[in-house]
Amino acid sequence: xxxxxxxxxxxxxxxxxxxxxxxxxxxxxxxxxxxxxxxxxxxxxxxxxxxxxxxxxxxxxxxxxxxxxxxxxxxxxxxxxxxxxxxxxxxxxxxxxxxxxxxxxxxxxxxxxxxxxxxxxxxxxxxxxxxxxxxxxxxxxxxxxxxxxxxxxxxxxxxxxxxxxxxxxxxxxxxxxxxxxxxxxxxxxxxxxxxxxxxxxxxxxxxxxxxxxxxxxxxxxxxxxxxxxxxxxxxxxxxxxxxxxxxxxxxxxxxxxxxxxxxxxxxxxxxxxxxxxxxxxxxxxxxxxxxxxxxxxxxxxxxxxxxxxxxxxxxxxxxxxxxxx
Numbered sequence: 563x564x565x566x567x568x569x570x571x572x573x574x575x576x577x578x579x580x581x582x583x584x585x586x587x588x589x590x591x592x593x594x595x596x597x598x599x600x601x602x603x604x605x606x607x608x609x610x611x612x613x614x615x616x617x618x619x620x621x622x623x624x625x626x627x628x629x630x631x632x633x634x635x636x637x638x639x640x641x642x643x644x645x646x647x648x649x650x651x652x653x654x655x656x657x658x659x660x661x662x663x664x665x666x667x668x669x670x671x672x673x674x675x676x677x678x679x680x681x682x683x684x685x686x687x688x689x690x691x692x693x694x695x696x697x698x699x700x701x702x703x704x705x706x707x708x709x710x711x712x713x714x715x716x717x718x719x720x721x722x723x724x725x726x727x728x729x730x731x732x733x734x735x736x737x738x739x740x741x742x743x744x745x746x747x748x749x750x751x752x753x754x755x756x757x758x759x760x761x762x763x764x765x766x767x768x769x770x771x772x773x774x775x776x777x778x779x780x781x782x783x784x785x786x787x788x789x790x791x792x793x794x795x796x797x798x799x800x801x802x803x804x805x806x807x808x809x810x811x812x813x814x815x816x817x818x819x820x821x822x823x824x825x826x827x828x829x830x831x832x833x834x835x836x837x838x839x840x841x842x843x844x845x846x847x848x849x850x851x852x853x854x855x856x857x858x859x860x861x862x863x864x865x866x867x868x869x870x871x872x873x874x875x876x877x878x879x880x881x882x883x884x885x886x887x
Contacts, residue, residue, distance in 0.1 A: 566638070568602035571595055572610060573635045576628050578697055580618055586700040652844035653682035659694040659704040660687055662787055669705065676851050683844045691756075691785060696836050702845050703835040715834040718849055720856040722828040725804045727763065727820040728812070732797040740800075740820060743774045750799030753780035754790045763802060765824040774824075791817075802826060831856075 575584040575595060585592040603610050610624030620628060660669060673685055688694075688701075696704055696715070710717055733750070740746055743765050753761045760777040767773075782798055784790050791808055794801050795816045803817075811817040833849055835841065 565602065565605070566635075568598045568605075569631060570635055571598045572602055573628065573632050575599060575611070575618070576620065576624075576632075580698070583697050583700075587697075651682050652680050652842070652847050654842070654844055655684045655686060656844050656848060657686045657701045658688070658848075659696065659699075659701045660689050661705065661707055662689050662691050662785060672852060672855055675855075676848055679851070680844070680847060683848075696834070702842070703833055703848070706830075706832045706834055708829045710832065710834055715836060717832045717834045718853065720831045720833060720852055721860060722830055724828060725802045725826045726822075727765075727800060727802050727826065728794070728808070728817040729800040729820060730795050730797045730817055731815065733794075733799060734818070736797070743776050743821060743824065746776050746778050746800065749778070750781045751778040752790050752794050752799045752801040753783040754785070754787055754801065754803070755783065756785045758783050761802075764827045765821060766827070768823050768825060 571584065571588065574588055575581055578584040578587055581592045581595045581599075585595045588595065599611060606627075608623045608627075609621050610627060612619045612621055669687075673687060677683060677685055694701065694704060696702075704715075706717070727746075729749075737749060740749065743763065746763065751761050758780065761780050763776045763778065765774050765776070778800075782790070782793050784793070787803075790801060791803065791811060793799075794803075795811060800820065808817055812819070833852060835845060835849075
């Protein structure tokens with residue numbers, strides 16, 4: 563007799579690429595996952611998977627069986643989740659991988675708001691700049707700045723990142739305010755990132771479309787956004803930061819924007835997850851929540867004509883001082 567649980571586990575092992583990853587996704591020990599697949603093979607009288615210490619692959623019979631069954635299993639699970647989602651609130655542990663640059667700013671505000679709306683969900687947020695394998699490491703989703711490293715991931719773009727060159731008033735009082743991007747080569751620079759290579763800034767003039775690329779030797783390089791912002795606030799030099807990172811410093815006057823008639827080359831900010839299948843409600847509502855927040859922020863910023871006004875409005879949104887529709 564067909565055991566749907568065994569079939570489901572087999573499909574999940576193939577989808578995830580290993581017994582370990584499937585066990586994490588299903589919330590069961592690896593040994594149980596392996597046993598259920600073995601029991602399925604015994605009931606069929608055929609080997610479905612070839613197992614080695616380094617690799618897992620399907621046999622010819624296993625590949626044909628998987629191709630015929632996967633869509634049926636996925637449809638059954640989706641139908642079950644559709645009914646479950648209507649009846650219950652999202653719950654459980656939501657694991658999110660976030661790059662250091664994005665995780666050191668506004669994301670904490672959004673995490674708190676999400677958890678306040680969905681108190682039965684527990685968040686585990688890992689801040690790291692190393693490459694993360696979402697499936698193998700058991701993450702539900704990841705936040706990415708720039709292009710995705712893995713084309714197999716499903717991505718939902720939230721916004722284009724808006725970075726701005728800035729400096730502390732104390733530093734500008736000592737060296738003077740730069741009048742053109744080329745003036746940056748004479749200034750001290752705080753670089754957010756690893757390595758001592760020159761920091762490259764590509765700026766485009768808002769009206770003329772002129773593009774200027776400037777390389778500046780960093781006097782401080784750090785992969786800690788908090789440390790970089792602290793150095794800049796203390797007058798260590800100029801740097802480029804995202805609204806997501808320094809809204810409070812702009813609002814408090816600790817940092818001031820430079821070249822507001824120019825814009826730095828933007829990068830996409832995306833949420834990515836391994837598959838549209840088996841997407842738990844806690845993940846779906848988080849994605850919907852972040853998309854709604856990003857769209858609301860974009861509407862506010864697009865309604866303001868100057869960079870200074872946009873920065874102030876953004877910082878107020880973080881403080882919940884201004885909740886525009």
